[in-house]
Amino acid sequence: MKQITCPIASIDWYNEDTRRVLLDLPSGEDVNFNAGQYLQMVLPEKKCPFSIASAPHLKHQLELHIRPTPGSDDSALIEALLDSASEITIEAPLGDCFLAEKPNHPLILLAASTGITQMKSIIEYLAPTGFDHPVYLYWGVLSDKDLYLSALCQSWADHYDNFHFIPVVSEPDTSPDWQGRTGLVGEAALSDIEDVSTATVFVSGGPAMVYATLDAFMERGMPEANMKSDIFSYAPRSK
Ligand SMILES: Cc1cc2nc3c(=O)[nH]c(=O)nc-3n(C[C@H](O)[C@H](O)[C@H](O)COP(=O)(O)OP(=O)(O)OC[C@H]3O[C@@H](n4cnc5c(N)ncnc54)[C@H](O)[C@@H]3O)c2cc1C
Numbered sequence: 001m002k003q004i005t006c007p008i009a010s011i012d013w014y015n016e017d018t019r020r021v022l023l024d025l026p027s028g029e030d031v032n033f034n035a036g037q038y039l040q041m042v043l044p045e046k047k048c049p050f051s052i053a054s055a056p057h058l059k060h061q062l063e064l065h066i067r068p069t070p071g072s073d074d075s076a077l078i079e080a081l082l083d084s085a086s087e088i089t090i091e092a093p094l095g096d097c098f099l100a101e102k103p104n105h106p107l108i109l110l111a112a113s114t115g116i117t118q119m120k121s122i123i124e125y126l127a128p129t130g131f132d133h134p135v136y137l138y139w140g141v142l143s144d145k146d147l148y149l150s151a152l153c154q155s156w157a158d159h160y161d162n163f164h165f166i167p168v169v170s171e172p173d174t175s176p177d178w179q180g181r182t183g184l185v186g187e188a189a190l191s192d193i194e195d196v197s198t199a200t201v202f203v204s205g206g207p208a209m210v211y212a213t214l215d216a217f218m219e220r221g222m223p224e225a226n227m228k229s230d231i232f233s234y235a236p237r238s239k
Helices: 073-084 113-129 150-159 185-192 207-219
Strands: 003-013 019-024 038-042 047-051 061-066 087-094 107-112 135-141 163-169 200-204
Touching: 019 087, 047 061, 047 113, 061 113, 107 113, 107 185, 113 135, 113 150, 113 200, 135 150, 135 185, 150 163, 163 185, 185 207, 200 207
Parallel strands: 107 135, 107 200, 135 163
Antiparallel strands: 003 019, 003 087, 019 061, 038 047, 038 087
16 A cells, blocks of 8 residues: 655544644645545554544545553554654554435534544534434543543534434443443443434444444444444454
């Protein structure tokens, strides 16, 4: 796959551990991605996947949100790169979990932690034409301080009647001021939405969360083909 070396346009901290990285695309380069796809950051000895947070119609820049995993050697390499580099080499686009056209049915978007990036791209792709069908965004985090994009998500809910935003905190002991929903993000969606048989469900998170959510939604009548996640091809479930 083609590699592109992109100058870093800016890096800003959302909170104490998550950064927004804007990459400029050199003139003449076009990544030509669909909403929901990811890129790989090319490191000296490996490549690390990151969802593209921006919408495809923004042609000249790519937005990433990067949060290190504590104890991860790969995250340590990426953090060091972000602290010092002026450009980053990427491969893109990757992933078969995306929206290429306006859906003709409800959407349920389930994001764990930085999985919100994939959903942001999808929502910003759909928003200019409005939402014909209901769109439910559930964002699961450990602690309320991880909800670094909640003002933007709430602004979509305020602006679009068919858009619903439900943040869910799974470890409320860490969030003494949190007044909202608690528990697991997939369970929250299933307790709110009675009929999940016709919606397309996008899920972004680690393999354990994604496969537990698949099983729970199928038990409630969702056809398997209605759920989309990068994890299905990135980390296939062993038979
Ligand atoms: C398709 C994909 C997209 C990703 N997008 C982002 C992102 O936008 N921002 C970010 O900070 N990290 C993202 N990650 C995780 C990131 O690639 C790793 O944190 C980083 O490469 C360090 O590697 P690690 O081996 O320590 O992985 P870990 O950080 O330990 O990742 C643990 C597991 O969680 C999964 N995972 C973690 N985050 C995501 C996510 N957002 N979407 C899907 N799966 C995830 C990975 O598949 C992996 O199996 C993504 C991972 C994948 C597979």
